[in-house]
Amino acid sequence: MSRILLIALILGSFFAQGSWALQPAVSTLVDDETLHNAAELGSNAPIEIENFEIPLNLVDSDITQRLPKEVLESLVFKTPKGEKILRWPINPGDKTYYKRVEDYLKKMHVSTERHRYFTGYRTASKSLILEDPKSGAQFSIKVSTDSASGLWKDKQQTIAESKDARLVADYIDEIAANKKFKNVVVLDEPAMFSLAILIRRLL
Incomplete structure (x- = not known):
């Protein structure tokens, strides 16, 4: 028997252009999230983020024109031979979902080498x-992890959830285009990348 495990990345929230240091608004967001959020206090220090490099033709994507070019170029690059490669980040502390991505890459005869490109x-x-x-481009991304705490310890990012987020983001963008919000700041989610991973389960 087999089942399909759905794993996705969703990009969103903001985009800032800078270099060498976080932009002030982004730095404030990181401080608020790590030092002042009672859900889980942590460190605001930068960390190296590991990533897989996956041929883009093995990845499903939903990318809107709202996604800044600099962000797309941070995630997708071309090899000297012209092949497009996606940098798929690995969530620090995750012990489950990156292994399933790794298994998928092995089945597709793709290197499972972990690279270090982003500061996170x-x-x-x-x-x-x-x-x-x-480039100094700064943006947010959500990728599966099993290392959360509280009532939501497991935070698998599924394709279904990511598609819903993308639909809602497009709907809100359409509304905002016709009537500007006066008291609301919209955290956009303009792109997603996903893998459908086949896993064998013996009965």
Whole structure:
């Protein structure tokens, strides 16, 4: 018997352009999330984020024109041969979901080498704030982890949830285009990348 495990990345919240240091608003967000959020207090120090490099043709994606070019170029790069590669971040502390991505890559005969490209910052919700060390682009990303705390210890990011988030983001953007919000700041989610992973289960 087999089942399909759905794993996805969802990009969202904000985009800032800078270099060498977080932009003031982003720095404040990281401080609030790690030092002042009672859900889970932590460190606001930068950390290295590991990532897989996956050929883009093995990944499903939903990318809107609202996604800044700098963010897309942080995640997707071209090899000297012209192949497009996606940097798939691994959530620090995760002990489950990255292994399933790794198994998928092995089945597809893709390297499982872990690379270190992004500088990252944690949030209380286990999203990550990422900074591109070359362009200075800063953005948030949510990737599966089993290392959360409280009532939501397991935070698998499924394709279904990511699709819902993308639909809601597009709906709100459409409303905002016709009537500007006066008292609401919209945290956009303009892109997602996903893998459908086949897992064998013996009866």
